[in-house]
Amino acid sequence: MSVVTEIQRAFHPVTDLLEKTHAVKGRVNEYLPAVNLPEAPAWTRKQISNFPQLSEFEVLRHFTKLSQLNHSIDGGMYPLGSCTMKYNPRINEEVAGMQRFSYMHPYMPEVDVQGSLEVMYLLQEALKEITGMKGCSLHPAAGAQGELAGVKMIRKYHQIKNNTHKTVILVPDSAHGTNPATAALSGFTVRTLTSNEHGIITLNELKSKMDETVAGLMITVPNTLGIFEKEIKEIADFLHAQDALLYCDGANLNAMVGQVHIYNMGVDVMHINLHKTFSTPHGGGGPGSGPVVVSERLLPFLPTPQVVQKSDGTFELQHVEQTVGKYRGFYGNFGMFIRALCYIYAFGKEKLSQISQTAVLNANYIKSQLRDSYDLPFESKTLHEAVFTDRWQQKTSKVKTHDIAKRLMDFGYHPPTVYFPLVVEGALMIEPTESESKTELDRFIQVMKQVAHEAKETPEVVKTAPHRTGIKRLNETQAARNPVLTWNQNHS
Structure with a gap:
């Protein structure tokens, strides 16, 4: 019997969790009242033969079993690079849930609603103080929307100055995919900057791609390799001399919070992911929130409205005259504002730097302990995350990054970010957070x-992982290209 078969048999009970519930004809709930609305033909299922008949209790158990197969930060470590999957403190949930x-x-x-407006005002001021920036809007509903608002402000800046020739946004090759997408969506042409052998963008590279058509540069600091862009101030000064602006993607702010003012680096606009740096829940546990902070150059164009404090100490919503507009209904994801403010106040001004110090320490500890087991693409010093590759495993046994990620699931870990950043072949991106x-x-x-040892000695165990999960390895390409989104007897 092979090692793989032994593993699969040992964990067969886990697989049983997903066995189909056997439907029995007539097993339905009788107590629900009949629907008294007319049927809409467009929403009526045409073929309903052999549709499963289940009691409410069976349906409840089915979805409860499915939920138990999920992984979350509450269940175990979530080393998803560039996502900052940190603990969401429960006291924040309690405060946000207050009536x-x-x-x-x-x-x-x-x-x-003076209390609610004060929460928004205090968060605006806290984010300004943390970054050193001169203005803040809490309006954007997520990081990508904050990014869009930021680039739209850059466009508005040039429109007001009649810089119609400035149609290009520069983006590093290590950038998040949202950066070029946002620039293109905002009407700009994207031009790529190439990282050097140390994984950073240099002033010389910027100069080689710079001309009068460049409206700005989108850069992530530290970048997606976890490396600090050490020429950032010189880059900002050069851009400003050409009347171009600097956008900083705030995805990796967790590495710098409490350590440096973004404003002093020459940044004109940055979005902040409250669901990363400031501990509000991610994804389905969210929603997210992507406030933007700006320098003096972009103050007139902030998304509207702003919360301001009047001379009598009360608060009001104030609209911005030259605003880039509204990006969602009302005033932002308010529940996230409460959670983020609680997190900031829990640390206080004096201890906020502990967040980044511990995050950087944890990432570098992992890097130091795994550097003999996995290849490091760059020898540069890194901050909050470590990027490895599958080069050694590929060379010895054809084990790929994808296989390593799947095998980690057998040990109760969510896989790291894989195959990103794109400048690293076979990347494994690990961010432990603080x-x-x-x-x-x-x-x-x-x-x-x-x-890593298994990849060398028993590679088939890694190549066929996961073995201990309710669902084994899927054909993800086929699932993406041919999704089955409605019930069908052949797929039940």
């Missing part, structure tokens, strides 16, 4: 070393 906040409605008179203890880091390191 004095949750019962508010955006149509209520300002005089009746939330993880040394005990947990050591366990993760031990598992990573074991997978």
